[in-house]
Amino acid sequence: MQYRRFGKTNLRLSVFSLGTMRYLADAETARQTIEKALALGINHIETARGYGKSEEYLGKALQAGLSVPRSQLHITTKIPPTADADTMRRYIDESLEKLHLDYLDCLGIHGLNTWEHLEMVQAGCIQAVQEAIADGRVKHVGFSTHGSLDVILAAINTDLFEFVNLHYYYFFQRHAAAIQLAASKDMGIFIISPADKGGRLYTPPQTLTDLCHPFSPLELNYRFLLSDSRITTLSVGPANPEELIEPLQVADHINELTEEEISAFQRIENQAKTALATDKCSQCFACLPCPENINIPEVLRLRNLAVAYDMTDYGKYRYGMFENAGHWFPGMKANRCTECGDCLPRCPEELNIPALLADTHERLSGKAGRRLWG
Known part of the structure; x- marks a missing residue:
């Protein structure tokens, strides 16, 4: 130690x-x-x-x-x-x-x-x-x-x-x-x-x-x-x-x-670039605030991980906390998106954010989660 x-x-x-x-x-x-x-x-x-x-x-x-x-x-x-x-x-x-x-x-x-x-x-x-x-x-x-x-x-x-x-x-x-x-x-x-x-x-x-x-x-x-x-x-x-x-x-x-460790991290990065291609959210947070209080960057981070690395179980675990954990994990689920378009001109990658939110909800929605202790 x-x-x-x-x-x-x-x-x-x-x-x-x-x-x-x-x-x-x-x-x-x-x-x-x-x-x-x-x-x-x-x-x-x-x-x-x-x-x-x-x-x-x-x-x-x-x-x-x-x-x-x-x-x-x-x-x-x-x-x-x-x-x-x-x-x-x-x-x-x-x-x-x-x-x-x-x-x-x-x-x-x-x-x-x-x-x-x-x-x-x-x-x-x-x-x-x-x-x-x-x-x-x-x-x-x-x-x-x-x-x-x-x-x-x-x-x-x-x-x-x-x-x-x-x-x-x-x-x-x-x-x-x-x-x-x-x-x-x-x-x-x-x-x-x-x-x-x-x-x-x-x-x-x-x-x-x-x-x-x-x-x-x-x-x-x-x-x-x-x-x-x-x-x-x-x-x-x-x-x-x-x-x-x-x-x-x-x-x-x-x-x-x-x-050798640096090489492993480079493989992980390359996998994300390949798997996500033009749909990769860079986590710049420029899309916020969302009128529907969707935590867009966190939702799309979970999508990044699910698509690039098959981290779907983790994604479901965290996504299920939205609307169920208060200030410990704030934000609404992605299906609350009204396609108002407020976020679109702010995204430097020009992502179709409403479509990606809908895709994330389909991939990760499941039973509601909660914190172990209040």
Whole structure:
């Protein structure tokens, strides 16, 4: 396991962090998963108030005693933005109580996804967080986000935060500017869910597997991220101890990309150009805003992946979240398109966007999805 400095927090975190949204079968499975992670060199555990019994299970494991001393273990919990400081004070106290801790190494504002959330933080709850920092109950503050790039950049530019948790992967590089800005401010950078949200790469389609050979798609995505020295740590979210094994096989590989890895990425790029031809959405976002509130770039990104790499299962999984996950995954489904034509003159590729939206809905519509936890 390799370790990196988590920006201005000056914590040295393992390049993989244990995410605890999925180890929720029971307290014993949680304890076993935590101990396996520690044995493999992970020194950072992340939980959240909103993750069911996750804080409670982690607290029980800490109370019973772990193989690593508390002083060598870094613990983050996340709490959603609140409209007032008193509610945040109560939430911080409740999390500390559930975790059986005197202090948190890191507190993340969970789901800073909208302009309203950012206003809530600035106008209310950040006061309670700063009080907790002053009295030692919280050491460092950051935020996690599923928001749009403009909201993320604005939150970083408040200079209220020491780290950021965000989505950024080989197949989703929209937030590259946020990575750069956070790094310029010496913020710790934590990548959320690179295996699952990054493409469900633990169950890749054969087309993608063949393109990545001799590497696995999961391995290549991890290497894409770990080769970037600005990124501190990646979340791994096992449901049991066994699911830690495959991801952590690359935990020592944080050097620059090799020529063979670069060649694999070039094959992936060439496949997209060939398969999508003149229908490839370049993700420039010029088509927004849409009068029907369709997240056109994200819909067409999912189409890109389905057509180019047969990533249809992943596409259905994400597409099913539209209209079902609120601010965590905003936007209407593609069949809401009225063919008004507002987007057409703004597209530099001159794509027939209404036709591509209809095609995407036909390919990917299925059962509605939802977030695992609210």
